Amino acid sequence: MDFGFDARTEELRERLLGFMDECVYPAEEAFEAQAAESGWASPPLMEDLKDEARRRGLWNLFLPGEHGAGLTNLQYAPLAEIMGRSPRIAPAATNCAAPDTGNMEVLAQFGNEWQRKEWLEPLLRGEIRSAFAMTEPDVASSDATNISLSIVRDGGEYVINGRKWFASGAMNPNCAIFIVMGKTDPEAASHRQQSMVLVPRDTPGVDVRRGMHVFGYTDGDHGGHAEIVFTDARVPAENLIGEEGGGFAIAQARLGPGRIHHCMRLIGMAERAVELMCTRTLARSTFGKPIAQQGVVQDWIAESRVKIEQLRLLVLKTAWLMDTVGNRGAHTEIQAIKIATPREVEWILDKAIQAHGAGGVSQDFPLAGLWAGARSLRLADGPDEVHKRSLAYRELKKHMGERS
Template sequence: MDFAFDARTEELRAKLLAFMDEYVYPAEQAAHEQRARLASPWDTPQVVEELKAEARRQGLWNLFLPDAEHGAGLTNLQYAPLAEITGRSPQLAPTATNCAAPDTGNMEVLAQFADEGQKKQWLQPLLAGEIRSAFAMTEPDVASSDATNITTHIERDGDEYVITGRKWYISGAMNPDCKIFIVMGKTDPDGADIRRQQSMVLVPRDTPGVTVDRAMQVFGYEDHYHGGHAEVTFDHARVPVSNLIGEEGGGFAIAQARLGPGRIHHCMRLIGMAERAIELMCRRAVSREAFGKALAQQGVVHNWIADARVTVEQLRLLVLKTAWLMDTVGNKGAHTEIQAIKIATPRAVVEIIDRAIQLHGAGGVSQDFPLAELYAGARTLMIADGPDEVHQRSLARREIKKYL
């Protein structure tokens, strides 16, 4: 395993670091101020559009997509350090570079499984950053950690599919630029193979019968930059049969293909979030005094910073190993490592951000620092893309199987 950055990665890292310093960090406060003046909190601040234009001009665009025809053509190992950098400003940088979830996963699905007509209609404008999208799988009335539980019906009626069901925490759906949903439901609810009951269909947001009911909060945040997390009702919404992605019964397999890269992308960005927290911790420690000496001279603060550095270095190596395996033996061959980073990274980063909040005192839980919002995002990733316990169960079974 050689994790040294190649020439292309070094070039993109240098450009991206400069882009963050010159454009992204200075725009964080401006974005908050502009959003407060918007007619709708779900509209996109002008500074975000300016960031997107600049990122595209610099070639810092669609870096996540390994398909050279549609994206930057980077391997997972090349993309990992770049995603980490964008994770330092998770509200702005991923969107600015067109590398924000859920659009990334949706673009991967369309690039891999969509037909040419679907790619032209939906993938091309997503790649151009002209529209946003949402992925509708999670449901409020079932344990969606087991995707075979979903109850949304996709019933064929002649040349149309009729979709009926209720979804929630559908990321991006509140954004007025969200024009398309990828909806997972059951086309064969009584099928013998529970992993062949599901299919995925493309449902335009303006389809009659589709209602975005409300925005779901996450620890009190509405996550405007990602277009919120909506509850959505599909009440006999009709779409052409041609809107099916792949084949009937292929929805579960497509979901698994989508979630593998999504999980590692989240972990890459989480390391960037941890680095931002460590930086803020150190800046706070050298600038504040308590009980007659700088916080940087307090022994407990030394422990927090040292432990955070050790943890981040460990996590980064595990994520890079996972990226390398995905590149060399495929997602299936890296299954154990993907689950390992999904378990280890969010919980460790939550602890690091929590220590940074503690060091900032009241400021740490305020809107004056990004820490509270970073905490909410990191803590959510212990649930999103499969809760920790599901990954632990699967990983443990795989380990035990070696000895049976």
């Protein structure tokens, strides 16, 4: 495993770092002010940032193959880390923000020619936004086989009935298309019951009820999370993604890259938290000396650096495995980073908040929002406990034949 940056990665890193310093960080204060006024829509300055990112060649970096920048996971990892330093702005400005990233990956990998032309192409151009509707309020969606929304074939159409919530991206007025997961055959084997369909936002019978808050934040800047009720909503049969019964497999293919992208960005969040913690504690004094000279604060800073280095190596190893042996071959490592990274970054952010005192929980610093994002990622794309259960079983299975 060689984690050194190749020439292309290094060139993109330098370009992206310049974009962050010259465009993203200076825009953060105005972005927050605009976000407070713009509701569920993206703040107006985002369009200027997107234009500048395109001009600098920093666009669709997440997507491999002909539709995107063609980067490997290992090449994209350090770029996503940089974007994670300003997660409300940088991913969206470069068209690398969830849930659009995962939806574009699904359409690129599983969509037919018509679906790619109709929905993937405008998403790649950043002209529309999209949503992903999988989680349901009435069942434990951490077990995807529990999903109850029904998708029933009726001649040349599918009829959709059920309720979703935390459908990420759906509150944005520019969100034009939902990818919806539901049951097409309750009698099939448990992992062949589900399918995914494309549902245009303006489909009759689709009722976007409300936006779900996350620790009091609307997450409106990247589209929000909606509760949606589907009542006899009809879409053409050609809106089926892949095949009937393929929904679970598509979800797994979608969530693998999504999990590593989240972890890459989390490391960037942690790096920024450590920088802010060091700056703050060097500048303020208690009991006659700078806070940075307090032993407990030095312990926080040292532990934070150790955690970041450990996490980065594990994420890079996972990216390398995904590139060399595929997502299945990297299953253990994907679950390991999904367990470890949000948990440890949450710890680092908590200490940075503590070091800032009252300012740490205020709107004057980004730490409270970063903490809320890290904490929510212990639920998103599968809760810790599900990943631990699966990971433990895989370890136990290695030894099941050894019992006497």
